[in-house]
Amino acid sequence: MNANNFHGKTAAFLFVLCAMAMATSFANAYDNKQENAQIIVYNFNDPGIGFNDPTPATPVGGNTGTTVGQQRLNAFSYAAKLWSKQLNSKVPITIVAAFDPLPCSADSAVLGAAGANNAFADFPKAEKPATWYNAALANKIAKQTLIEPTGYPYYDADIFAEFNADLGKPNCLEGSGFYLGFDNNHGTLIDLVTVLLHEFAHGLGFQTFTDGYTGEQFLGMPHIWDHFLYDNAQKRTWVQMTNAERQVSSLNTQGLVWDGEKVTNAAPRVLARGVPELHTVPDIANGAEILLGTASFGPAITSTGIRAKVGQVSDQVNGTGLACNPLNAANAAAIFGKIALIDRGACAFTVKVRNAQNVGALAVLVADNIPGSPPNNLGGLDPSITIPAARITNADGLSLKAVLSTGEVAATLAVNLARLNGADKRGRVFLYAPNPFADGSSISHYDVSAFPNQLMEFSINSDLQHQVSPPSDLTKSLLDDTGWAGDE
Numbered sequence: 001m002n003a004n005n006f007h008g009k010t011a012a013f014l015f016v017l018c019a020m021a022m023a024t025s026f027a028n029a030y031d032n033k034q035e036n037a038q039i040i041v042y043n044f045n046d047p048g049i050g051f052n053d054p055t056p057a058t059p060v061g062g063n064t065g066t067t068v069g070q071q072r073l074n075a076f077s078y079a080a081k082l083w084s085k086q087l088n089s090k091v092p093i094t095i096v097a098a099f100d101p102l103p104c105s106a107d108s109a110v111l112g113a114a115g116a117n118n119a120f121a122d123f124p125k126a127e128k129p130a131t132w133y134n135a136a137l138a139n140k141i142a143k144q145t146l147i148e149p150t151g152y153p154y155y156d157a158d159i160f161a162e163f164n165a166d167l168g169k170p171n172c173l174e175g176s177g178f179y180l181g182f183d184n185n186h187g188t189l190i191d192l193v194t195v196l197l198h199e200f201a202h203g204l205g206f207q208t209f210t211d212g213y214t215g216e217q218f219l220g221m222p223h224i225w226d227h228f229l230y231d232n233a234q235k236r237t238w239v240q241m242t243n244a245e246r247q248v249s250s251l252n253t254q255g256l257v258w259d260g261e262k263v264t265n266a267a268p269r270v271l272a273r274g275v276p277e278l279h280t281v282p283d284i285a286n287g288a289e290i291l292l293g294t295a296s297f298g299p300a301i302t303s304t305g306i307r308a309k310v311g312q313v314s315d316q317v318n319g320t321g322l323a324c325n326p327l328n329a330a331n332a333a334a335i336f337g338k339i340a341l342i343d344r345g346a347c348a349f350t351v352k353v354r355n356a357q358n359v360g361a362l363a364v365l366v367a368d369n370i371p372g373s374p375p376n377n378l379g380g381l382d383p384s385i386t387i388p389a390a391r392i393t394n395a396d397g398l399s400l401k402a403v404l405s406t407g408e409v410a411a412t413l414a415v416n417l418a419r420l421n422g423a424d425k426r427g428r429v430f431l432y433a434p435n436p437f438a439d440g441s442s443i444s445h446y447d448v449s450a451f452p453n454q455l456m457e458f459s460i461n462s463d464l465q466h467q468v469s470p471p472s473d474l475t476k477s478l479l480d481d482t483g484w485a486g487d488e
Contacts, residue, residue: 036084036085036086036087036089037083037084037087037088037092037093038084038089038092038093039080039081039083039084039092039093039094039095040092040095041077041080041094041095041097042094042095042096042097042153042157043073043097043098044096044098044153044154045069045098045099045100049099049100049165050069050072050098050099050100051069051072051073051076051097051098052069053067053068053072053099053165054067054068054069055067055068055069056068057070057071057180060179060180060181061179061180061181061182061183061184061185062181062182062183063075063078063180063181063182068180071180072099072180072192074180075180075182075192075193075196076097076196078193079193079196079197079200080095080200082193082468083201083468086468086469086476087140087484088140088484088486089136089140090143091139091140091142091143091144091145093136093139093158093159093204094153094156094157094158094159095114095157095158095160095161095200096117096154096157096159096160096161097160097161097162097163098161098163099162099163099164100162100163100164100165101164101165101166102162102164102165102166104164104166104172104173105172106171106172106173106174107173108173109164109166109172109173111163111164111167111190111195111460112161112162112163112195112199113161113162113199113440114159114160114161114162114200114202115159115160115202115203115207116134116135116136116158116159116160116202116203116205116207116209117135117155117157117158117159117160117203118135118147118156118157118158119132119133119134119135119138119209119218119223120132120133120135120138120142121133121221123138123141123142123146124144125141125143126138126141126142127141127483128224128227130221131221131222131223131224131226131227132221132222132223132224133205133223133482134158134204134205134207135147135158135159136158136159136203136204136205137224137479137482137483139158140483140484141483159200159203159204160203161196161199161200161203163178163192163195163199167190175188176188176189176190177189177190178190178191178192179191179192180192184464184465184466186462190460191460191462191464193466194455194460194464194466195460197455197466197468197475198455198456201455201456201468201479202444204479205224205225205479205482205483205484206444206445206456206475206478206479207223207225207444208223208225208226208229208238208443208444209223209225210222210223210225210226210238210246210443212246212247212250212437212442212443213247213250213437213439213442214243214247215241215242215243215244215245215246215247215249215250216243217243222238222239224483225444225482226238227239228258228259228260228482229249229256229257229258229259229431229443230256230257230258230259231245231249231252231255231256231257232252232255232256232257232424233249233252233255233288234248234249237259249433250437250442250443251373251433251434251435251436251437252433253291253373253374253433253434253435253447254289254291254374254424254430254433254447255288255289255424255430255433256430256431256433256443257423257424257428257430257431258429258430258431258478258481259428260477260478260482261481262477262478262481262485263428263429263474263477263478263481264426264427264428265477266470266474266477267420267423267428267429267474268420269470270454270470270471270472270473270474271420271421271422271423271429271450271451271452271474272420272421272451272452273417273421274303274415274416274417274421275415275416275419275421276292276294276301276390276413276415276416277289277290277292277412277413277414277415277416277419278292278365278390278392278411278412278413279412280310280400280409280410280412281409281410281411282403282409284396284399284409285399290396291373291374291375291392291393291396292375292390292391292392293374293375293376293377293378293390293391293392294377294390294391295353295377295378295380295388295389295390295391296377296378296380296381297349297350297353297378297380297381297382297383297385297389298353298382298386298387298388298389299386299387299388301388301390301413301414301415302388302414302415303414303415303416303417304414305412305413305414305415306339306362306412306413306414307411307412307414308337308338308339308362308363308410308411309338309339309408309410309411310338310339310340310341310365310400310404310408310409310410311334311335311336311338311339311341311361312334312335312340312341312400312401312404313327313331313334313335313340313341313342313343313356314334315327315328315331320343320369321341321342321343322342322343322345322346322347322352323340323342323351323355323356324346324347324351324352324355325355326355326358327355327356327358327359331359332360335359335361336359336360336361337360337361337362338361338362339362339364339365339413340356340361340363340364340365341365341367341397341400341401341404342356342365342367343366343367343369343397344367344368344391345369348380349366349379349380349389349391350380350381350382350385352364352366353366353378353382353387353389354382354384354385357385357386357387361387362387363387363388363389364387364389365389365390365391365392365397365400365413366378366391366392367391367392367393367397367398367400368391368392368393368394368397370394371393371394371395372393372394372434372435372436373393373395373435374393374434374447374448374449375391375392376391378390378391388413390413421451422446422447422449422450422451422454423450429446429450430446430447430449430450431443431445431447432444432445432446432447432458433447438458441458445458446474450474454473454474454475455468455473455475456475456478
């Protein structure tokens with residue numbers, strides 16, 4: 001049996017960096033006994049700070065604690081209870097946790113981080129040989145505690161987690177601290193229970209130990225996660241790839257999918273149908289997806305869609321088309337009755353779209369002015385806009401311009417009602433694989449195109465509802481694919 005201790009190696013999400021503090025004392029532990037699994041959370045804070053913060057607090061949202069520290073402990077207990085009801089394991093799941101000051105600024109902050117503290121391979125009953133499993137999952141499968149205990153929870157625990165004790169204070173996202181209630185009535189605050197559910201999931205196995213940035217496997221072996229990572233372009237799993245191929249795959253935005261039966265079967269019950277698509281003739285994407293960011297203003301793209309030629313705005317000396325000012329006759333003629341191609345930059349998206357609309361464009365494509373994928377959505381508000389708009393990548397914009405320089409492009413901008421939001425054409429759910437690589441976020445999260453929003457996207461969305469399983473969420477389904485399914 002192979003074993004390894006990570007001492008707090010983490011998976012992370014928006015505003016979360018891979019960070020670890022060396023706590024100096026072990027204060028106390030509390031457990032959460034349920035019919036399916038027992039989760040034990042060890043308080044690793046010194047007296048007077050973190051979980052032991054004596055600052056008075058008013059009970060809120062079902063959290064009856066009267067100090068900040070007690071409310072934090074109660075929130076951990078509540079989140080652990082939600083997860084314990086979802087899990088089957090004869091072996092207690094142990095988590096070392098602390099609230100500590102973490103890196104902050106006025107407009108960004110590390111919320112926290114968590115992940116497997118230990119990993120095992122080739123243990124009794126392991127389904128995949130020469131494959132790493134998170135400690136909690138390995139113990140569940142083996143039906144025994146696999147680690148040789150040292151007597152120190154910091155080393156022996158299955159999961160390590162820490163969270164930002166300074167969140168919401170001056171120079172640390174001031175005013176946007178953690179909401180400690182259980183009722184999800186967080187308003188503009190960050191719901192701690194949601195963050196905890198997300199981070200516990202990483203520790204339970206919603207992560208890979210393979211380095212997506214370099215493609216290198218941890219100590220030369222794949223993680224169980226890698227057996228289910230399938231690249232639609234390379235047409236094989238991460239286990240079947242070389243380091244260089246995994247490195248390329250980690251940047252295959254909306255082309256890297258989870259090829260697990262449990263997630264794929266549950267996806268139609270969880271994800272909404274209707275995906276905006278752009279198709280062109282000639283095909284500028286060579287059979288690949290043209291990724292779109294949708295607009296918060298104007299009419300939504302429909303299933304009926306718009307079919308028209310693409311016309312390029314070119315109102316700058318260097319040939320780019322910003323459309324920040326009313327368009328002259330030549331540019332107006334170039335996009336009248338067409339889908340207008342406009343470049344990002346210099347003014348609001350709404351200004352560009354309105355100027356195109358004013359000269360008769362049927363829709364607008366805004367091409368990014370810097371490389372990167374996927375394209376973000378188009379933000380803004382303008383009730384006078386009556387044509388749809390979408391954002392495309394810099395690369396797709398350049399491809400369109402190259403064809404338009406010598407000929408014509410016909411395009412269809414429409415919603416495909418057969419597609420699930422956040423899944424490929426075969427219904428396999430996308431993993432987050434942006435370009436450039438996002439350290440701590442890439443690969444170990446669902447893609448941001450999933451809708452409704454999922455707990456395990458890299459950002460914590462404000463509409464999440466403390467759910468981890470279908471019909472609301474696909475987190476537990478993925479963990480079941482890796483080995484959490486089944487009765488004890």
